[in-house]
Amino acid sequence: NAGVTQTPKFRILKIGQSMTLQCAQDMNHNYMYWYRQDPGMGLKLIYYSVGAGITDKGEVPNGYNVSRSTTEDFPLRLELAAPSQTSVYFCASSLGPGTGFGAQHFGDGTRLSIL
Amino acid sequence: AQSVTQPDIHITVSEGASLELRCNYSYGATPYLFWYVQSPGQGLQLLLKYFSGDTLVQGIKGFEAEFKRSQSSFNLRKPSVHWSDAAEYFCAVALTYGGSQGNLIFGKGTKLSVKP
Structure with a gap:
């Protein structure tokens, strides 16, 4: 029972490089989310998706892009890495409206450093 | 605008002592409220949620929370803290x-330390 799987767990990038953070869930959840967590700041929503082919911006989308071609996968792309994107990134999924409302399942995170 | 405030950044309690973590919210409609816990190096896990009805809700790991509309609060409590609750x-x-x-x-979080 894997739940939400994020890869890689750690990564160091140079300024200007690009990379994709992978997220996959095996719970058949329609809703998926990307957050960043900075010390003392809680979690900020970057992008979210309510189903395959549907994505929307969250609170802090600048510098990131997403796609959702399948229900299972929701990759996050950084095109031109900047030091301000040093953070811990979490992917989450949920059933969406109904009994699962607000009950998000989180991956273990990707720790990203931009140097 | 909607917001969540956790006034305490860091709390230390002794093992076996009671715990209360504070949460205040600002939301125009009926709030749906949650508490999540994050252990070091891991993602967040849902402890409990409040949608409507009984204002005292029970969660996992012996936690409970009380919704008080008049105070815009949703404080988390545990009668006796265990060392494993540090998170x-x-x-x-x-x-x-x-x-x-x-x-x-999300609020900005409260870090709980537990003294032996």
Whole structure:
């Protein structure tokens, strides 16, 4: 029972490089989310998706892009890495409206450093 | 605008002592409220949630929370803390309208340390 799987767990990038953070869930959840967590700041929503082919911006989308071609996968792309994107990134999924409302399942995170 | 405030950044309690973590919210509609816990190096795990009805809700790991509309609060409690409860705790409110429904607004978290 894997739940939400994020890869890689750690990564160091140079300024200007690009990379994709992978997220996959095996719970058949329609809703998926990307957050960043900075010390003392809680979690900020970057992008979210309510189903395959549907994505929307969250609170802090600048510098990131997403796609959702399948229900299972929701990759996050950084095109031109900047030091301000040093953070811990979490992917989450949920059933969406109904009994699962607000009950998000989180991956273990990707720790990203931009140097 | 909707927001969640956790006034305490860091709390230390002795093992076996009682615990209360504070959470205040600002939301125009009926709030859907949550507490999540994050152990070091891991993602967040849902402890409990409040949608409606009984204002005292029970969660996992012996935690409970009480919704008080008059005080815009949703404080988390545990009668007797165990060393394994040391973690960071996040309060959140869910948006309930439009295309953003289900999105969570998180507080900044309270780090709990437990003394032997």
